[in-house]
Amino acid sequence: MKIVLTGANGFLGWHTRLRLSALTNHEVVPVTRDNWGELGSLLADADGVIHLAGVNRAETEDEVELGNTGLANDLARCISLSGRPLRVVVSGTIQVDRDNAYGRSKRTAQNTINEAVRTVGGHFVNVCLPNLFGEHGLPFYNSFVATFVRATVSNQDPQLVDNDVELLHAQDAAQSLIDALELEVDRLRPEGVQTSVVDVWNLLQDFHLLYMPVGELPDLSSKFRVDLFNTYRSGLFPSYYPIALVPHSDARGSFVETVRCRGGEGQTSFSSTVPGITRGEHYHLSKIERFAVIQGTARISLRRMFHDEVVNFDVSGDDPVAVDMPVGWAHSITNTGNDTLLTQFWSHELFRPDAPDTFSEPVHPNMLESQP
Structure with a gap:
């Protein structure tokens, strides 16, 4: 039609x-x-x-x-x-x-x-x-939830009237x-x-207390929690990213915790990518997906669907960070170095072939690029 x-x-x-x-x-x-x-x-x-x-x-x-x-x-x-x-x-x-x-x-x-x-x-x-x-x-226009997200990420404390x-x-x-x-x-x-107005506010505060310091993921055991967390994350992108990960080093080398989640499903995978190759070029409708480069150098690129500007993050395994993909944004990762790139991927749900929530879309169809 x-x-x-x-x-x-x-x-x-x-x-x-x-x-x-x-x-x-x-x-x-x-x-x-x-x-x-x-x-x-x-x-x-x-x-x-x-x-x-x-x-x-x-x-x-x-x-x-x-x-x-x-x-x-x-x-x-x-x-x-x-x-x-x-x-x-x-x-x-x-x-x-x-x-x-x-x-x-x-x-x-x-x-x-x-x-x-x-x-x-x-x-x-x-x-x-x-x-x-x-x-x-839009805060103060589309939804009180959008207004609460703005207040949460700005560390404001609005006057609440519960309903x-x-x-x-x-x-x-x-x-x-x-x-x-x-x-x-x-x-x-x-x-x-x-639900209630106060319950929504309290849940957003719970998300913020966990996620803001080091990117710890909250309990994602219900659809409503996933939807509200994705709404909250959209208020943080791109200024909050990438999320700095903390290496714990000694004479043996380093240990880095890349994902910490309080509840729900979860699936971790990793890829090796040869120099010059790009992976991804797709978007999701609800899936929460985290990229963390373990070895090598890469550029993570994202573009909101039906918009022109491309947001880029240049990342390296020498300085470990994580970037969580916002839903509705086409995203990709490109090996920009001379060695093999190792990347860890995490999603909040198990991969289901009958409902993969992955839709092909190029990130760079001659678009304007920016560096946050």
Whole structure:
């Protein structure tokens, strides 16, 4: 299918585009503020739409209402003009029945788009989402979790108001949106994890106390812990890396502890790489993966998917460090020396051939490079 994805540069848009790229053969047409004016022509030969463009917060309530209803009016008009029986999936919210600017505008937007879809004989699905969290969320905008991550890595102590909350990771939300493209339903309501504001804050503090000093990994025995830890790590990259490892040396040589994890699965492997050869060139959706060079010299390179800048770390076995790969970033390691490179790899889960969570992607397609 050819899928038009609105709001492709936003928080949920990036996660949805990432998952579409990794797990489907759909042709994805990203729509952002830069090409919103081309929406009509982009729908001309499309099969479906995932509509994520919207306004979560603004300085005034009018900006929120007019923003969401205006985007919906634009999309509805383009759908009607296309005359195509499109499958249209809209990201809804559990706040849709609340009498606030966000809830009212999302409700109006859904009704407007649904009416246009019906006029062309298409199919409309509202995916009603609870509170979202995940990597690269904007503090004070996308999620209180993103705000907490910012406060945690900045060693700030925000004033907490505790409430029960249902949290859904953005990748799980993205999967529901993708599923809705083919399901014969009018509404989906994916369920998140029931927790509380204070519990989230306390868990982030636990992560920080372990991980910040020497890269010790916390208990990763549940999906929610992995998702929240990955969200926390995204707030540290790239400034926190590489992680300095501590050699313990005596007359016999040196001993270096490369991975220390408090719980969950784990798998360690190592590779030898001849000079000039690159390994990796892939990304993950949830896997936590650590690289530690044991011998030789190498360059570890990373690029966030759908972005241009490449981040490089030059590392050596003489000065042992670890770099943990953020999810959604293509990464590679290249032997830059004259001798064989020995690298240790660790991931938080056992390798499963039926679900490897590894998707090919070059790191360097003529991209701008930077050194953190």
